[in-house]
Amino acid sequence: MPSTTSLLQRLLPPALAIPPQQWLRAGVGALAGLFLAGYLCSLIFGTGIALHLLGPLAATAVLVFAVHSGPLAQPWPVLGSYAVACLVGLALRHGLGSGLWVAAAALALSLLLMCALRCLHPPGGAMAVTAVLADPGLVALGDHLLEPVLLNVLVLLAVAIVYNRLTGVAYPRAAVMAKDAHHTRDPLPSQRVGVNDQDLDQALLELGEFVDVGRDELQRIIQATERQALQRSLGGLTAAAVMSRDVQLVTPQTTLEQAWSMLAEHRLKTLPVVEGGKLVGIVSLSDLVAPAMARGRPSWRCMFRRAPVRMAEVMSRRVVSVASADPLHHLLPLLCEQGLHCLPVLDGDAVVGIITQTDLIAGLQRQLLDVQPQRSEQRVPAL
Structure with a gap:
C-alpha cells in the first residue's frame, strides 16, 4: 500500500520552476496595479461600478505580473479582449436580455472573435459574462460601460509596463531579432543545425490545440535547455x-x-x-x-x-x-x-x-x- 506522502506527491502538481523572489515581485505588482485601477475607477464612476468590475481585472493582473512572457498576457490581447467582450456582451444583452443562455452565448461569440483578432485573453470571457449579467448599477451605464472597462485595463497595463521594467522584466515581450554580423541571408551558424523557426511552427501546428507559449518564448526555452545540455557535455571546460x-x-x-x-x-x-x-x-x-x-x-x-x-x-x-x-x-x-x-x-x-x-x-x-x-x-x- 502506498503511503500517504507518496499518494499526495502523485496527486499534487509539480512545483513551479520559479524562484520565490519572483512570487513576491508578481504579488506586489498585482496589488499595486489592481488597487490603482480600482481607485481611479471609483473616483470617476463610483465605488459600486469599480467593485463589480474588479473580478475579471484581478485575473488579468495575475497574467500580466506573474505570466508576463506568455502570449495571452501581452498588451494587445488584454486590451482587445476586453473591448471585444464588452461590446459583444452589451449587444447581446440589449437584443436578447440577460438570461443565463445569453451569457453563455456571449462567452462563445467573444471567444471566436478574440481568436480571429489574435487577442485571446481568458479574463475577457469573464468580462463578456459580466456585461450580460450586469447588476443594476452597471445596467444604468448602458453603452457607456465600455468606458470604465477600458479605463481599468489601460491603468493596469500602464502599471504592468512600468513596474515590470523597473523590476528587471521585459514587458511587453518583443520579438527577438537575430543578429546578422555578415549581413547575408544565411541563418546564424547555431541555427543551421537543430531546431529552427519552421520546425517550431510545424510542431505548434501539429499539436492542434491552444498552447500558452509563443514561438519566440518556446525557442528561448529550447535554447536554454540546449545550453544546459552543452554545459554538461563539455565537462566543465573553461x-x-x-x-x-x-x-x-x-x-x-x-x-x-x-x-x-x-x-x-x-x-x-x-x-x-x-x-x-x-x-x-x-x-x-x-x-x-x-x-x-x-x-x-x-x-x-x-x-x-x-x-x-x-x-x-x-x-x-x-x-x-x-x-x-x-x-x-x-x-x-x-x-x-x-x-x-x-x-x-x-x-x-x-x-x-x-x-x-x-x-x-x-x-x-x-x-x-x-x-x-x-x-x-x-x-x-x-x-
Whole structure:
C-alpha cells in the first residue's frame, strides 16, 4: 500500500520552476496595479461600478505580473479582449436580455472573435459574462460601460509596463531579432543545425490545440535547455583550458609597420593593445589594411617625411573579453554568431591568454575524442 506522502506527491502538481523572489515581485505588482485601477475607477464612476468590475481585472493582473512572457498576457490581447467582450456582451444583452443562455452565448461569440483578432485573453470571457449579467448599477451605464472597462485595463497595463521594467522584466515581450554580423541571408551558424523557426511552427501546428507559449518564448526555452545540455557535455571546460597563453601584445605607440611584422611572423589576425598592464583596445587585419593602403598611394606628401601610424589611431577601443574561469559554452555564441575572431582572456585586468576560433575548434575536438570511447564502451557486444 502506498503511503500517504507518496499518494499526495502523485496527486499534487509539480512545483513551479520559479524562484520565490519572483512570487513576491508578481504579488506586489498585482496589488499595486489592481488597487490603482480600482481607485481611479471609483473616483470617476463610483465605488459600486469599480467593485463589480474588479473580478475579471484581478485575473488579468495575475497574467500580466506573474505570466508576463506568455502570449495571452501581452498588451494587445488584454486590451482587445476586453473591448471585444464588452461590446459583444452589451449587444447581446440589449437584443436578447440577460438570461443565463445569453451569457453563455456571449462567452462563445467573444471567444471566436478574440481568436480571429489574435487577442485571446481568458479574463475577457469573464468580462463578456459580466456585461450580460450586469447588476443594476452597471445596467444604468448602458453603452457607456465600455468606458470604465477600458479605463481599468489601460491603468493596469500602464502599471504592468512600468513596474515590470523597473523590476528587471521585459514587458511587453518583443520579438527577438537575430543578429546578422555578415549581413547575408544565411541563418546564424547555431541555427543551421537543430531546431529552427519552421520546425517550431510545424510542431505548434501539429499539436492542434491552444498552447500558452509563443514561438519566440518556446525557442528561448529550447535554447536554454540546449545550453544546459552543452554545459554538461563539455565537462566543465573553461577558457583557461583552451586559450593560447603566449600572447603577442602591442601598445598604443606600436607603429603600423611593427604590427604588420608581428602579424606576419606569428600568422595572426588580431593583436590586443595593452597600456600600463591593462587591455585598452584590439587591432585586426581589417583595421590595418586601410592605413597601409593609404601609405602606399603616391602623393605630394611623399616628398616630406610622414609621421608613423600608431595603434592608438586605428585600434578598436570596445573590446569583448572573457575571464579565464568562464565556461566554454559561454564563448561559443561570441565566436560563432557575433562575428568575433578572437577573445582576449583576462585574469583581473591582466591579459593572460587569447582564444581564437582555431583554439575553440581544437578544444571541442579534444572533448569529442574523449567522449566517443566512453560511448563505444557502453555498446552491447554483438552475439
